[in-house]
Amino acid sequence: MKRILLMGNPNVGKSVVFSRLTGARVIVSNYPGTTVEFTKGRMSVHGEAVEIVDVPGTYTLEPTSRAEEVAVEMLDEGDVVIDVVDATNLERNLNLTLQLLKSGKPVVVALNMWDEVHHKGIEIDVDELEKRLGVPVVQTCGLSGEGINRLMEALEEAKADTLPHEDGERWRQVGEIVMAVQKVRHHHHTVLETLSDLSLQPLTGIPLAVIVGYICFEVIRFIGEGLIGYVFQPLFENYWAPLMMGLSEWLGPGTFWHGLLIGTLFEGQIDFGQSLGLLTTGLFVPLAAVLPYIFAFYVVLSFLEDVGYLPRLGVLVDTVMHRLGLHGLTIIPMFLGLGCNVPGALATRIFETRRQRLISATLMAICVPCMAQIAMVVGLLGDYGARGLVPIFGTLAALWVVLALVFRFAIPGEAPEVFIEIPPYRFPYYRALAQKVWMRISHFITEAVPLVLLGVLVVNLLYELHIIQILGKLLAPVVTGILGLPTEGVAALLVGFLRKDVAVGMLAPLGLSLKQLIIASVVLTAYFPCVATFAVLFKEFGLRDMLKAAAVMMLVAFATGGLLNLLL
Amino acid sequence: MTRRLNAVGIYPGVHAIKRSAQPLRGPVEIQVGGTTLAIGFGMARRILVEVPQ
Incomplete structure (x- = not known):
């Protein structure tokens, strides 16, 4: 049976996407590291039964904690990777995306939390991003379920090794991509952001x-x-x-x-x-x-x-x-x-x-x-x-x-x-x-x-x-x-x-x-x-x-x- | 340490903002792009910064 992996940085909403895909119920929260062990579920894609795995979040494929080790071990056993990306935080997330793009596994990118992008004054040129990464990019909103069907359809077109690069060059390359696809309007501090500062001071x-x-x-x-x-x-x-x-x-x-x-x-x-x-x-x-x-x-x-x-x-x-x-x-x-x-x-x-x-x-x-x-x-x-x-x-x-x-x-x-x-x-x-x-x-x-x-x-x-x-x-x-x-x-x-x-x-x-x-x-x-x-x-x-x-x-x-x- | 910092987007030349710090050599909160990170004092003090004019 084909195995699809949901991978991405911590706290980007992988588990939400997972429960949307499989109907399985998993615990999701708003802090990194809620998923500490991988969860498996099943679903059918175009009539074919596939296994889908919710992998713990990782920033990099060079693991720095036990949960990240689990993630990297899982990568070896997967057939296709859905890279879940926090669209409000494109730059940091793309670092892992680029690593996945040279891992040899076919990849599809889910631009998750798409609903929050506009509130934050961010504009992303999805077509351009797709062109530069060389793999399908689908806007999703896990909580509402938006884009999940298109994500499943895009799995067919997943591609591997589309963006060769040197490890040391990665951030520079990410920077170039972000410059080309993303525009950020200046926005004022929201009440929640002020509250965040207050709770940390x-x-x-x-x-x-x-x-x-x-x-x-x-x-x-x-x-x-x-x-x-x-x-x-x-x-x-x-x-x-x-x-x-x-x-x-x-x-x-x-x-x-x-x-x-x-x-x-x-x-x-x-x-x-x-x-x-x-x-x-x-x-x-x-x-x-x-x-x-x-x-x-x-x-x-x-x-x-x-x-x-x-x-x-x-x-x-x-x-x-x-x-x-x-x-x-x-x-x-x-x-x-x-x-x-x-x-x-x-x-x-x-x-x-x-x-x-x-x-x-x-x-x-x-x-x-x-x-x-x-x-x-x-x-x-x-x-x-x-x-x-x-x-x-x-x-x-x-x-x-x-x-x-x-x-x-x-x-x-x-x-x-x-x-x-x-x-x-x-x-x-x-x-x-x-x-x-x-x-x-x-x-x-x-x-x-x-x-x-x-x-x-x-x-x-x-x-x-x-x-x-x-x-x-x-x-x-x-x-x-x-x-x-x-x-x-x-x-x-x-x-x-x-x-x-x-x-x-x-x-x-x-x-x-x-x-x-x-x-x-x-x-x-x-x-x-x-x-x-x-x-x-x-x-x-x-x-x-x-x-x-x-x-x-x-x-x-x-x-x-x-x-x-x-x-x- | 540089590997971990690099993984979350803190690398030479990046623009970072210090948002707050806990007293008595506690963790320091810094913002890089859209990410806020809390990192221990020992790690934070080894990050050299240049203050823009």
Whole structure:
């Protein structure tokens, strides 16, 4: 089967074109490096099935990072290249185009973001550009789908090796082409450009970052609490509970199936948080307690991504981050990790060095709780207010700083310097934004909900088979001795490997004191990544480094838990 | 380093504008053509510039 590659500089909209071509849904954002692994899709061109590959962005065919290496490796295996070019930034983009034009692969050029060209006062003579490059050039707008059909038709006429040149002469040649095909009218600073400068100037940027952070926090809380309080909680209490009570009576309390599906009754009633049945707690935790916050978080994150704020924040905090031995952009995997640790771990691929990737992935796995877990912790300790939540998140934040410093000096090497393109601010395109939020939510429903059910099932089985009771006795010195938790806490630690939200939920019926809740929440965040994150870390870093990281996690978690037990 | 700078369009003779800089030897933001880049202080200070009259 023929393989078509979508290649181009970072953040030119390759993934948007990809999803237009294939109908496949992929995550797109407004910052370089959103696509860190290649995505494949299929479509038919003139009745022939072809494979189409969304290759991570690269500035050059002489790779300078892991993501760029992937891009160059992919080039060897492709048959035709669609070179996606940001039309508003012709000069820089053509450098790669010229390299592709001597790579031996047939090329078609897509002049993407064509809709933005006029706003920016740029005029491009497409016919002249086509003549000079010697390959078809098609104007496209990925977001609206304009030009995509013509791009497919142009594939037939793709040509290879049309513009021979010396490597050292490339920029001069690009300059000549741009001079000949492009006219730029002077245009005044737009509001967005002024805002961009303001968010990068330290004097205005830092207050702005604080304001943005505060607004995000409030919006997430407002949406999350609102959905739970006014939609999901009433839905479960008023409609699902009577149904389940009926089922409970029909099955009869005490029977095996009742224990599995409904769980324990409290004073003859179902308690969705604590009953631990598949159809009660198993559905309530992911859908009513966690999903609203996941939704709220992804609305906010996706908005920030599409506006293009994250790289600016990364640059703003870089000075401080380098003092901790980290790269400013470390905030990107951390933010993604707050939603779910899996995409967070994958996002570390934006870093050039393995050291930097391993450190940021480990820091994230230990100190960044995912939104599912945060939602459960907030639900569990919400009544205590700041008295409960500040010690938990404060400890994790402090741990993050301390560990970063330890890694800085313990692992030889330096954090590479910042080197990132700052994308222009853009107004998010609401359909793309809605699609991205929907993708992330449906990912949660299909991937996480089954694991939640499995988690609840495992708990029931472990109790049924008396494994929890035995392990509880064995691990009592650690769990009770060091952490000061009851032996039943072992069950939560075991289930935490499957789903941390279920694990936090299991703390509810134990009747823990505030101090114990704080310790358990911190330990559950830090001690080990959940199985999905574990799998990604293993894939990214191999068995040896994964085991090393896991050993660090265990050690840190129990040391921190023990310390809290002594101090609080 | 020159290879990476070259790849994004920073090469001898190019016209560049410094837009802002972070304090305490933090990254420097420069604009070349339609591209704004943030580059680390160590890299930025090794770029020699000539100020136009």
